Amino acid sequence: MKQKFSGACLCGQVTYTAHCAPVIVAQCHCNECRRLSGAGHSVGAMFAADAVTVSGAIREIEYTSAQQSVVTKVFCPTCGSPILGKNTGSPDHVTLTLGTMDDAGDLKVGVVIFERDAPHWDTLGDDVMRFATQPDWSPDP
Ligand SMILES: [Zn+2]
Numbered sequence: 767m768k769q770k771f772s773g774a775c776l777c778g779q780v781t782y783t784a785h786c787a788p789v790i791v792a793q794c795h796c797n798e799c800r801r802l803s804g805a806g807h808s809v810g811a812m813f814a815a816d817a818v819t820v821s822g823a824i825r826e827i828e829y830t831s832a833q834q835s836v837v838t839k840v841f842c843p844t845c846g847s848p849i850l851g852k853n854t855g856s857p858d859h860v861t862l863t864l865g866t867m868d869d870a871g872d873l874k875v876g877v878v879i880f881e882r883d884a885p886h887w888d889t890l891g892d893d894v895m896r897f898a899t900q901p902d903w904s905p906d907p
């Protein structure tokens with residue numbers, strides 16, 4: 767397992783480095799993760815907080831979780847990319863978003879949480895057309 771992970775937001779203003787291996791990688795379908803990601807779930811890797819450094823200007827939002835802990839989501843104020851999450855229920859850890867990592871190829875999802883809230887369109891069946899990249903295709907008028 768790699769012991770160093772780096773990442774950046776879409777516009778490149780926020781970067782981060784984690785100098786350890788993650789504790790766990792979780793895919794979460796909760797209401798807040800769906801709204802923050804704009805998709806049906808988020809995927810985050812939990813790291814020891816003291817092993818993670820973030821540089822660049824950030825913005826934060828806070829909300830209270832179902833367990834009454836305070837969750838802080840950190841994002842880039844310029845491009846909006848979600849960078850990491852913190853939770854007062856686990857104050858020694860931060861969760862970095864896998865989609866912003868430069869190379870998360872060594873990692874795999876270890877747990878799915880809030881599966882009851884997973885939208886049906888986030889678990890696509892075999893009957894959906896797939897393209898390796900953006901296709902030369904547009905919807906019928
Ligand atoms: Zn950005």
Ligand SMILES: [Zn+2]
Pocket residue numbers: 794795796797798799800880
């Ligand atoms: Zn969530």
